[in-house]
Amino acid sequence: MTDEMTSSVQLAARHLTRHFSVRTPGRLFDAKRVVRAVDDVSLDLVGGEVVGVVGESGSGKSVLARMLARIVTPTSGDLVLQGKPIEIKSKRTLDYASQVQLVLQDPFASMNPVHRMSHNLLRPLRIHGASKQDAPGLAEVALRRVSLEPPSRFLDSYPHELSGGQLQRVSIARALCIEPKVLLADEPISMLDVSVRLGVLNLLRGLCDNDRLAILYITHDIASARYIADSIIVMYAGQVVEQSRGTTLVDEPTHPYTQLLIASVPDPSDPTRDTPPTGERAQTDIAEKGCRFSPRCPHVMDRCREEEPPAFIVGENHTSKCWLYADHEAAVGVALSTRRKEGETATT
Amino acid sequence: MTTESTEVGGVVKSDTPPAAPSTDTTRQVVASTIANEGAMGERILDVRNFSVDYGWGEGAVRAVDSVDVHLDRSTVLGIAGESGSGKSTLVYAITRLLRAPGVITSGEARFNLGSNEDGEHVIDLVTASEAELRSLRWSSISIVLQSALSALNPVVRVGAQFEQVLKTHRHDMSKVERRARAAELLGMVDLNEDRLDRFPHELSGGQRQRIMIALALALDPQLVIMDEPTTALDVVTQREIISELFELRSRFGFAMIFITHDLSLLTELADEIVVMYAGALVERATARELYEAPRHPYTLGLLDSFPPMHGERTELSGIPGSPPDLAHLPTGCSFHPRCPFALARCANETPPLIEIEGSGRSVACWLHVGDDGAAVPVELNRVSTSIASPSERVTEVSS
Numbered sequence: 001m002t003d004e005m006t007s008s009v010q011l012a013a014r015h016l017t018r019h020f021s022v023r024t025p026g027r028l029f030d031a032k033r034v035v036r037a038v039d040d041v042s043l044d045l046v047g048g049e050v051v052g053v054v055g056e057s058g059s060g061k062s063v064l065a066r067m068l069a070r071i072v073t074p075t076s077g078d079l080v081l082q083g084k085p086i087e088i089k090s091k092r093t094l095d096y097a098s099q100v101q102l103v104l105q106d107p108f109a110s111m112n113p114v115h116r117m118s119h120n121l122l123r124p125l126r127i128h129g130a131s132k133q134d135a136p137g138l139a140e141v142a143l144r145r146v147s148l149e150p151p152s153r154f155l156d157s158y159p160h161e162l163s164g165g166q167l168q169r170v171s172i173a174r175a176l177c178i179e180p181k182v183l184l185a186d187e188p189i190s191m192l193d194v195s196v197r198l199g200v201l202n203l204l205r206g207l208c209d210n211d212r213l214a215i216l217y218i219t220h221d222i223a224s225a226r227y228i229a230d231s232i233i234v235m236y237a238g239q240v241v242e243q244s245r246g247t248t249l250v251d252e253p254t255h256p257y258t259q260l261l262i263a264s265v266p267d268p269s270d271p272t273r274d275t276p277p278t279g280e281r282a283q284t285d286i287a288e289k290g291c292r293f294s295p296r297c298p299h300v301m302d303r304c305r306e307e308e309p310p311a312f313i314v315g316e317n318h319t320s321k322c323w324l325y326a327d328h329e330a331a332v333g334v335a336l337s338t339r340r341k342e343g344e345t346a347t348t
Numbered sequence: 349m350t351t352e353s354t355e356v357g358g359v360v361k362s363d364t365p366p367a368a369p370s371t372d373t374t375r376q377v378v379a380s381t382i383a384n385e386g387a388m389g390e391r392i393l394d395v396r397n398f399s400v401d402y403g404w405g406e407g408a409v410r411a412v413d414s415v416d417v418h419l420d421r422s423t424v425l426g427i428a429g430e431s432g433s434g435k436s437t438l439v440y441a442i443t444r445l446l447r448a449p450g451v452i453t454s455g456e457a458r459f460n461l462g463s464n465e466d467g468e469h470v471i472d473l474v475t476a477s478e479a480e481l482r483s484l485r486w487s488s489i490s491i492v493l494q495s496a497l498s499a500l501n502p503v504v505r506v507g508a509q510f511e512q513v514l515k516t517h518r519h520d521m522s523k524v525e526r527r528a529r530a531a532e533l534l535g536m537v538d539l540n541e542d543r544l545d546r547f548p549h550e551l552s553g554g555q556r557q558r559i560m561i562a563l564a565l566a567l568d569p570q571l572v573i574m575d576e577p578t579t580a581l582d583v584v585t586q587r588e589i590i591s592e593l594f595e596l597r598s599r600f601g602f603a604m605i606f607i608t609h610d611l612s613l614l615t616e617l618a619d620e621i622v623v624m625y626a627g628a629l630v631e632r633a634t635a636r637e638l639y640e641a642p643r644h645p646y647t648l649g650l651l652d653s654f655p656p657m658h659g660e661r662t663e664l665s666g667i668p669g670s671p672p673d674l675a676h677l678p679t680g681c682s683f684h685p686r687c688p689f690a691l692a693r694c695a696n697e698t699p700p701l702i703e704i705e706g707s708g709r710s711v712a713c714w715l716h717v718g719d720d721g722a723a724v725p726v727e728l729n730r731v732s733t734s735i736a737s738p739s740e741r742v743t744e745v746s747s
Contacts, residue, residue, distance in 0.1 A: 056582035057553075163670040193430040194609050194653050195686075198666030201655075220582060227655035227664070250657060264587035267657050268615035268639050 009080075010181045010214040011045040011068065011100060016077035018063050037063045039238040040077075045182050045214040050205065052229030053218045054261070060238035061218045065186045068216065069102040082181070098128050101175035105187040107167035111159040118155040121174050128178040142177035143170070145211075146203055165196030172203065183207070184216045189224065201228050222261060226250045231317070234258050237292040245317035254320040256297045291323065299324060388460040388470055392571055392603050393442075394418045398455030400434070400441045409674045411437045411450070413627040416701070419620070421570070424597075424604045426618030426635065428611050428650070430671050434627035435607050439573050443489060444473060444481055461488060462570070487517050490564035494576040496556035500548040506559055507544030513566050533562040537592060554585035561593065565600065573605045578613075590617060611647075612654050615639040623647050626672050626682035629701050633709035641730040643704065643711040645687045648727055681714070689715055689725050 017039055021032040038060040045051055045068075055061040066072040068079070070092040079086040081099060104110045111120050121139040130138055136155075143151035146169040159167060168188060175183060185204060189197040205228045207213045219225050225232050226247050233243040234255065242255040253259045287294045287305070294304040303323050312325040388394060400412040412434040419425040429435040440446040442457045452474055461469040471480060493499045501509060510530035514521055521529065531541040537558040548556055557577060564572050574593075578586035594617065597604060608614055614621055614635065621638045623631045623646065631644040642648045649667035669686040672678060678685050684694040691714055701712040715724050 056584065165670050193432075193671055194611075195430055195649060195667035196670055198653050198655075198664050199668070202663065202666075222583075223655045223657050226657065227661065247661065260584055262657065264584045265657055266610065266613040266616050268612050268635075269656065269658065 008047045008212075009044045010047050010082055012043075012080040013068060014042045014078040014080070016041045016064065016067055016079070017075045018060075018067055018072060019075045036238045038067065038074075041235075041238075041240055043216075043233065043240075045216055047181065047212040047214050048208060049230040050208050050215045050217050050228050052225030052232045053216065053235060054220065054222045054225050054232060055235035056220055056261075058237075059235040061235050062186055063238075064235070065102060065184045065216060065218055068182075069100055069184055070096060071102070094128065098178050099180050100182040100184065101178070101180040102184045102186065103168075103171055103175050103188050106191050107164060107171050108159065108191075110171055111167060113159050115158075116155065117157055117159075117162075117170055120159075120170070121155070121177055124174060125177055130178075138177055139173075142173040145176055145207070146170070146173045148173065163196070164192045165199060168192055168200055169203065172200075172207075176207070180213075182214045182216070184218075186218045187220070188217070190220065197224070204228060222250060223265060234261065239292060239321065240311070241293065241321045243311075243319055244315070248315060248318050252315075254314045254318070254325065255293075255322050256299050256324075257293045258320075260296075260298075291321075388458065388468060390420045391418055392421045392460050393457065393605075394460075395442060395457045396455055398438070398441070398457060399453045400437050400446065401451050401453050402437075403449045404451065410453075410677075411627050411674060412441065414454070415624075415627075415629050417622055417629070417632075419603055419605065421603055422597075422601045423619045424606055424617060426614035426621040427605065427607045427624060428609065428614050428621055429624035430609055432626075432671055432674060433624040435624050436575055437627075438624070439491070439575060439605060439607060442473060443485070443491060443573065444476070445491070459484070459489070459571070483517075486513055486564075486569065487567040488569050489571045489573065490567070490569045491573040491575065492557075492560045492564045492577045494579055496553070496560045497548060499560055500556060502548055504547075505544070506546055506548065506551075509559075510544070510563065510566065513563060517567050529566070533566055534559070536565065536596060537562045553581055554589065557581060557585075557589060558592075561589070561596075565596065565602075568600060569602055571603045571605070573607075575607045576609070577606075579608065579610075586613075610654075611639075611650050623650070626677055627674060628682065629710075629712065630683065631709075631711045631713075632701070633711075637707075637709060643709070643716060643728055644683075644713050645689050645715075645728065646683050649686075681712075689728070691715065 018037050020035045020037055022035055023032055041060075041064055043051060053061045053064065063072055067074045067077075070079070070086075070088075074088050077088065079088055081096060086096065111117075118136070118139065121142065122135045125135040125138055126132070139155060140151040143149075143154055148154045148166065148169055154162070154166070154170065162170065168191075172183075172185075172188070183204075188204070189200050192200060201224060204215055204217065208215050217225065217229055222232075222234075231243065231245045232247070232249045234241050234249065234257065236257045242249055242253070242258045249258060250262060253262050289308075290306050291297070291304040291309055294300045297304065301323060307323075309321050309323045309326070311319040311321045312328060314320045314325050314328055395415065395417045398412060398415045398417075399410065401408040402411050403409055415434075415438060417425065417427075417438075427435045427438070437446065437450065441450065441452050446452070455474065457473040459471050459473050461471060463469065471484070473481070473484075476484070500506070507527070507530055510533065511526055514526040514529060518526070527544075530544055534541055534543055539555060539558055539562070543551065543555065543559070548559075551559070561577070578589055581589065590613070606614065606618055611621075611623075615638070616635075618635045621633060621635050622629050623638070623644065625646050631638065631642070631647050633643070638647060639651065642651055646667070652664050653666045655664060667686055668688075672682055672685075678695075680696045681687070681690075681694045681699050684690040687694065694714055697714070699712045699714045699717065701710050702717065703710045704716055713728075715728060
């Protein structure tokens with residue numbers, strides 16, 4: 001069982017960190033400041049599962065995707081592709097690219113506007129070793145996989161002739177045509193029309209279920225992550241603040257930031273609920289010391305300003321990086337172990 | 349006064365100045381008094397049969413097609429639709445901000461400036477002169493655009509941008525008063541006064557959008573148009589700005605037109621919602637009714653396109669196909685190729701926007717025309733629980 005589980009982990013990231021050094025605007029000779037874009041993020045991308053990463057702009061979710069695609073070199077951390085450790089400081093190899101593909105937010109910007117779709121699709125195929133005779137056939141197969149029928153019509157068209165939804169499907173087809181095992185989708189639906197978003201989400205879910213693709217789905221829309229993801233990670237200021245299997249995190253958020261995020265989502269199905277506790281004008285500054293959310297947190301304690309909290313276990317496969325749960329962990333641990341024992345006795 | 353009047357574009361304009369000068373010295377509008385169109389009363393904006401084309405002659409593309417919208421004082425009208433549905437074009441045309449090749453091809457947009465002892469001061473924005481428009485803009489109608497970064501002048505400090513607006517419209521204010529007013533306005537949107545000395549690029553997206561809102565409210569307008577003001581912002585910032593906006597509205601009582609593609613957001617904040625598809629209105633209803641009991645298949649599809657935050661995860665289908673190309677609209681109802689309930693006549697005849705009997709709401713769909721509603725699919729015949737009158741419920745049960 002465990003062997004099978006570990007072998008299906010396609011891409012594992014351990015303690016991925018990326019710091020950027022920047023100058024304070026207007027002060028040319030001042031010491032450089034470090035922006036901790038991504039800090040100590042670990043995750044497993046498993047075949048047949050969608051991992052959703054939710055965060056606001058600037059939370060580091062796109063930098064994370066680019067590190068996983070090895071477009072951005074991590075400051076530190078490890079990547080393991082199908083059990084093989086990757087030398088993170090080296091240049092990305094063709095072999096890595098053939099296994100891990102990235103789909104970007106804006107399909108209009110990610111397609112060469114002066115070339116037909118056939119060019120956009122055949123190029124990766126040829127680069128990854130398909131022969132001149134095979135490539136067009138493989139491109140057609142890829143277009144069928146993303147439900148663009150008939151493929152010939154799309155191969156002959158230019159990017160401006162297609163709608164946003166169709167174009168995003170082509171860019172997914174382009175990523176899929178070389179049969180990768182991991183698909184990194186960075187906000188794949190946020191530029192699309194509302195009515196075609198679900199189509200693309202359902203497509204991703206289908207690829208995951210039918211072709212056992214491992215998908216990282218990055219979004220700022222927590223409802224869409226709840227819709228397709230098998231596990232959800234919430235990022236704030238470069239760190240994972242809460243993660244859970246399934247929809248637990250959305251249904252029972254524990255971290256104050258996740259709670260704020262969820263309370264802010266428009267939800268007309270619940271007209272009686274109170275407006276969320278945005279409270280006093282939130283200070284957007286990120287704390288340099290202690291918990292990074294502490295300046296905005298409604299439950300802030302003295303400890304939060306001094307020490308950075310570790311990720312506490314708050315439930316089964318559910319962790320929360322918040323001091324509020326420091327005493328919880330022991331209690332939850334006991335509860336979980338008894339539940340597991342009950343489960344064992346029930347099965348035996 | 350009425351004897352010497354000439355009719356211009358459906359609005360009777362007076363050649364002679366009004367008998368009694370306007371008591372409102374700040375609004376130097378040459379008021380066009382309407383004669384026989386009837387009083388507007390509480391209505392602040394009444395847009396009728398409004399059409400906008402892009403381009404001329406053969407190549408013209410109809411972006412807005414015979415749209416009727418209206419709103420009352422201190423209410424919020426939501427316009428929902430996807431990109432290309434004409435929702436932004438509609439408000440740009442109404443406010444006459446539309447640039448060539450956009451042309452208003454028909455219709456009127458009557459704006460009610462309020463009444464004094466002379467009666468109502470109503471102006472048709474379509475036929476208004478540039479001078480009239482200039483005095484209306486900012487002071488009576490203001491607009492907040494989606495991208496605050498491109499709406500604010502990047503090389504001018506925030507304070508100077510307030511200064512410009514106030515200097516142009518409030519001649520009686522001194523420099524010190526203008527600065528104080530700008531600081532007061534920033535305070536209204538929860539920003540510190542020191543932001544006045546910043547350049548737009550030094551501020552975050554949310555702060556810039558707050559400044560746009562403060563600018564829009566600088567002259568205490570009666571109507572504020574919000575064109576996707578929060579689309580580019582994070583959901584937490586969006587929530588903060590929306591709640592601030594509504595606090596301000598309850599304080600100052602301005603009417604609002606709120607444009608967005610996010611129907612769930614609109615349901616929370618609008619009084620009435622109109623849904624646009626391919627340049628035409630397809631449905632109009634109060635926000636709760638529209639959300640709980642949509643009548644048009646497009647509205648239903650749009651509502652089903654937002655994954656829910658509660659309950660079991662079920663597969664949603666959204667709307668098949670993609671939004672139409674305005675230059676090659678399908679015949680008949682523009683939505684019929686994507687519509688799961690399409691009838692034979694939908695492909696040939698365009699359904700008009702007509703009121704559903706006795707409900708006060710309108711829909712442009714053949715499913716709701718004729719017969720006795722027997723043909724209406726269950727999904728499109730839900731009863732809105734929060735509004736439904738007892739009599740309606742009885743019929744629902746008996747059928």
